[in-house]
Amino acid sequence: MAIDVAAVRRSLPILDRELDGHRLVYLDSAASSLTPEPVLDAMDRYYRWSRSNVNRGVYPLAEEATDLYEGARTVLAGFLDADPTGVVFTKNATEACNLLAYGYVRAHLGPDDVLLSTVMEHHANLVPFTQAAAAVGAEVRHVPITPDGLLDLDAAAELLADGRVTFAAFVHVSNVLGTINDVPRLTRMVRDANDRAVVHVDGAQAAPHLPVSFRDLGIDSYAITGHKMLGPTGIGALVARPELLERMEPFLTGGDMIRDVTLTGATWNDVPHKFEAGTPMIAEAAGLAAAVGLLEGYGMAAVRAHERELTAQLLDALGTVAGVTVHGPKDVDLRGGAVSFALDGIHPHDVGAMLGSRGVCVRVGHHCTKPLMRCLDVAATTRASSYVYNDVDDLEPLVDGLEAAAAFFAR
Amino acid sequence: MSMEDLYQEIILDHYRKPKNRAPELADEAVHVHHSNPLCGDEMDLRIRVVDDRLDAVVFDGEGCSISQASASAMTQAAVGRELKDALDLAEDFRRMMHGDDPARPDDLGDGIAFTGVAKFPVRVKCALLGWMALRDAIQTFERGASAHTVTHEE
Numbered sequence: 001m002a003i004d005v006a007a008v009r010r011s012l013p014i015l016d017r018e019l020d021g022h023r024l025v026y027l028d029s030a031a032s033s034l035t036p037e038p039v040l041d042a043m044d045r046y047y048r049w050s051r052s053n054v055n056r057g058v059y060p061l062a063e064e065a066t067d068l069y070e071g072a073r074t075v076l077a078g079f080l081d082a083d084p085t086g087v088v089f090t091k092n093a094t095e096a097c098n099l100l101a102y103g104y105v106r107a108h109l110g111p112d113d114v115l116l117s118t119v120m121e122h123h124a125n126l127v128p129f130t131q132a133a134a135a136v137g138a139e140v141r142h143v144p145i146t147p148d149g150l151l152d153l154d155a156a157a158e159l160l161a162d163g164r165v166t167f168a169a170f171v172h173v174s175n176v177l178g179t180i181n182d183v184p185r186l187t188r189m190v191r192d193a194n195d196r197a198v199v200h201v202d203g204a205q206a207a208p209h210l211p212v213s214f215r216d217l218g219i220d221s222y223a224i225t226g227h228k229m230l231g232p233t234g235i236g237a238l239v240a241r242p243e244l245l246e247r248m249e250p251f252l253t254g255g256d257m258i259r260d261v262t263l264t265g266a267t268w269n270d271v272p273h274k275f276e277a278g279t280p281m282i283a284e285a286a287g288l289a290a291a292v293g294l295l296e297g298y299g300m301a302a303v304r305a306h307e308r309e310l311t312a313q314l315l316d317a318l319g320t321v322a323g324v325t326v327h328g329p330k331d332v333d334l335r336g337g338a339v340s341f342a343l344d345g346i347h348p349h350d351v352g353a354m355l356g357s358r359g360v361c362v363r364v365g366h367h368c369t370k371p372l373m374r375c376l377d378v379a380a381t382t383r384a385s386s387y388v389y390n391d392v393d394d395l396e397p398l399v400d401g402l403e404a405a406a407a408f409f410a411r
Numbered sequence: 412m413s414m415e416d417l418y419q420e421i422i423l424d425h426y427r428k429p430k431n432r433a434p435e436l437a438d439e440a441v442h443v444h445h446s447n448p449l450c451g452d453e454m455d456l457r458i459r460v461v462d463d464r465l466d467a468v469v470f471d472g473e474g475c476s477i478s479q480a481s482a483s484a485m486t487q488a489a490v491g492r493e494l495k496d497a498l499d500l501a502e503d504f505r506r507m508m509h510g511d512d513p514a515r516p517d518d519l520g521d522g523i524a525f526t527g528v529a530k531f532p533v534r535v536k537c538a539l540l541g542w543m544a545l546r547d548a549i550q551t552f553e554r555g556a557s558a559h560t561v562t563h564e565e
Contacts, residue, residue, distance in 0.1 A: 020413065347475035349450060349537070357414045366451065379451020379473070408414070409476060411427045 003298055003306040005391045011036040012389055022359030025397045030175050030205060030338040030385035031363050032227050035287075039230060042290035043283040053279055055256060065282055072285035073272075079292045080222065080239055081213035088238045088245065088272040089280055093204040094124035096223035096238035097169070099275060100200055101128035103248035105167055111137035116159060116168035116190065118143040118151055119375050122175055123368040125202035125223070129169050141165070143186075145375060149177040149328035156186060160193035168199045172206035172222075176367045176381065177328030178311070178335035180210070183217045191218075198244065204228055204236075208387070209307055209336050211300040220244045226284065230388075231291035235284035238275075245271035252277040303388055307337040310386050314339055317395045321402045327376055340367070340381040343402060346409045348380040354405035355382075360397050417531055418476065421484075421524035426476040431486035433457075433469040441552045444560045445544040447536055452478045456544040460552055464493050470541055477525075477534050482541025484521035494549050501546040508535045536563060 009015050012034050017024045026034060050064040057063075077084035090096045105115070115133050117126055119142050133140045143156045151170070159165070168190045173180050187199045199219045206212055207222075208229035214222055221244055225236035250257060250268055254277040259267040268274040295303065312332045318324045323344030329335040343351050352364035363383045366373045373379060384398060436442075436457040445454045452474030459467040468489050470482040485504075489497045500515060504522055507513040510529050528538045543563070551559040 347450075349475040349477075349534070353417060353534075354414060365449070370448075373451070379453075408418070408423075409426070 001299065001302055003302055003388050005306075005389060008036070008298075008389045011038065013037070015389065019359040020357065023397070025360045025394045027384040027386060027390065027394060027398060028361045028363050029208075029228065029387035029390075030383060032233070033208065033230050033387055034389060035232060036230055036291075036294060038294060039232065039287045039290045043232060043287040046283045046286045054282055055273075068286045068289075069280060069282050072289035075289040075292050076224075076237060077239070079212075079296060080207065080224070081215050082222075082239045083242055085242045085271060086240045086245060088240070088275040089285060090236045090238055091234060091281070092227070092236040093202060093223040093225035094128075094236075096225075096236050097125050097200070097202065098128045099238050099251045100169075100221055100223075100240075100248070101132040102251045103275070104198065104244065105129060105132035105138075106135055107249045108247070109133070109136045109138050109167060112164070113138040113166040114162075114164040115140045116143065116156075116165045116170070117141070118145075118170045120145055120149075120151070120174045120177060120179065120369065120372050121169070121171055122202060122204070123370070124204070125169055125171055125200075126371070129167075138167075139164075142371075143170070145177075145179075145372075148330075149174070149179050150334065151179070151181055151186065153182075153186065153189070156189060160189055163194045165190060165194055166197050168197060169202070170200075171202040172212075173203075173209065173336045173338075174328065174369075174372075175205045175338055176340045176369050176372055176383065178338045178340070179329055180206070180334055180336055183219065187218045203239075205336060205338060208295075210304050214239055226288040226291065229288075229291055230294055231288040232284045235281045235288050242271055245275070248275070250274055250277070254278050256280075298388060306388060307386055308332050310390060310392065311335065311337045311339065313392050314384060314386065314395055314398075317399050318402075321399055321406070323406060324402065327378075327381060337387070338383055338385040340383040342378060342381060343406060345411065346405055348382040350409050351382045351402065351405045354408060355398070355401040358397060358401045358404070360401050362398070416527045417534065419524040419527065421521050422476065422480045425480035425483040425521060429470075429479060429483040431467075431469045431490070432471060432483065434471045436467055436469045440557065441548045442558050443544050443548045443551060445540055445547065445563065446561075447474070447478070447540060447563050450475065450478075450537060452537060452540055454478070454482060454540050454544050456482070456541065456548050458545075458548045458552065460494070464491060465489050465497055465549075466491075468545065470544070474540070475534075475537050477528060478537040478540045481522070481525055481528075481538040482544070484524070485541040485545055488518065488520040488522050489545055494553070498546060498549055501542045504542045505539060508539055 052061040054066045054069045141159045200221045207224040221240035227233040257277040327340045348364035439457045440460040454472035468486040
């Protein structure tokens with residue numbers, strides 16, 4: 001069933017705002033999505049009705065809080081077709097990548113190992129691993145992109161050929177190019193080259209927009225963040241095979257993550273709790289579970305179909321603006337709804353300022369992908385990205401704003 | 412936010428028809444290269460010094476309209492000044508970008524049109540780029556060096 005955009009919009013009072021007389025047009029969901037009222041209600045209900053800590057008290061309120069928190073783990077695992085035992089809640093996807101970099105890469109890799117990355121990674125899925133590689137003396141290799149903005153899998157095959165790649169980290173959907181990478185295929189290539197290799201995927205831009213089955217991807221771990229999928233800020237997750245978590249060292253230590261503590265040492269709780277030190281983000285977990293409930297209600301196939309159609313219309317609309325060059329794949333079957341582009345001769349900051357003055361919210365800058373910006377030979381891009389509350393009526397204000405920017409900054 | 416608050420007509424004039432924009436300068440004393448990696452703004456600034464005065468100031472580079480226009484206005488305000496005086500003027504512009512009233516509004520020339528940029532914190536570093544390059548070029552000259560590269564990290 002198609003997404004009822006009008007109904008989604010009714011759950012978002014922020015869209016009733018006017019900015020200098022302009023309707024708010026939010027095209028920055030790749031940075032952060034809007035938060036529907038059912039998500040706010042779930043967090044509010046915890047604070048107003050079930051407020052207490054988790055995993056400690058034996059009174060009914062504390063059991064409610066624990067059920068909310070652990071229930072969210074089960075809900076998220078179900079949404080991503082993963083084992084709840086493998087779901088570690090983190091602050092965001094960045095922390096999930098860091099958890100893996102500290103808990104696995106730094107603990108298990110050495111100078112003989114090679115890490116595989118790509119040039120299209122968000123800094124969150126790059127810097128923790130390049131830092132870890134440097135710390136253990138491992139080499140890092142980067143899969144390049146084709147002129148269409150796809151991963152160059154022929155080049156990847158060459159990088160894998162000597163069988164030394166024991167850890168791979170790459171993105172599912174690019175936050176700049178929109179490219180949907182063929183995760184199962186690249187994962188098979190990595191494993192065929194070395195069957196001990198661990199494969200990690202950054203799903204921050206995929207889980208909100210595509211049906212995702214962790215099991216079917218065939219990978220070892222997957223990072224997501226709540227605030228890009230209708231959920232609150234402050235919660236994300238590392239979704240992993242429990243066997244991988246068992247092999248990992250704790251990253252943060254303290255309360256909740258222990259089994260026993262002496263004055264000089266400690267033993268660790270079972271996974272995933274071993275990685276969740278201290279009082280966790282309980283309200284945010286409740287909010288994330290509500291967000292997942294909304295997405296499951298829409299149906300992820302319907303979410304994808306809606307965005308595929310809207311992205312096709314967005315690409316068509318951008319094609320009508322003189323001087324626009326779109327980065328990344330033009331085939332909507334190969335891309336998600338984040339569309340980066342250049343407006344000839346006009347710096348993205350100036351484009352963003354003009355659009356912002358008309359109520360159109362887009363992201364301008366390097367999008368935390370500086371190596372990719374160098375590959376594209378640009379300093380920054382303008383990016384419009386869509387979600388379930390966007391519709392074709394959001395495209396005209398964007399196009400009008402781009403034409404206004406072109407006229408205003410004409411030299 | 413209003414486009415007119417940020418983009419005064421004077422600013423757009425400098426952006427469209429920059430003054431003292433050139434890729435080289437005869438008898439240059441100092442060449443500095445400054446960049447704002449977060450925006451990708453790049454600025455080359457060259458000065459020629461005669462008798463402790465800025466005999467010529469030229470810039471070249473890439474960036475948003477604010478960074479390019481501000482550098483253009485800066486060159487006009489700086490040329491002909493004694494080095495110490497130009498440093499003082501650059502400091503006055505910097506304070507203006509942080510919300511203070513300028514002490515030398517007349518001397519800033521078209522630079523005064525950038526007052527409104529102070530209300531847009533993200534763009535302040537764009538407006539400052541040319542002026543900070545000027546300050547660095549003079550300080551580099553005073554150290555007896557002829558070239559310097561600075562990356563602004565904020």
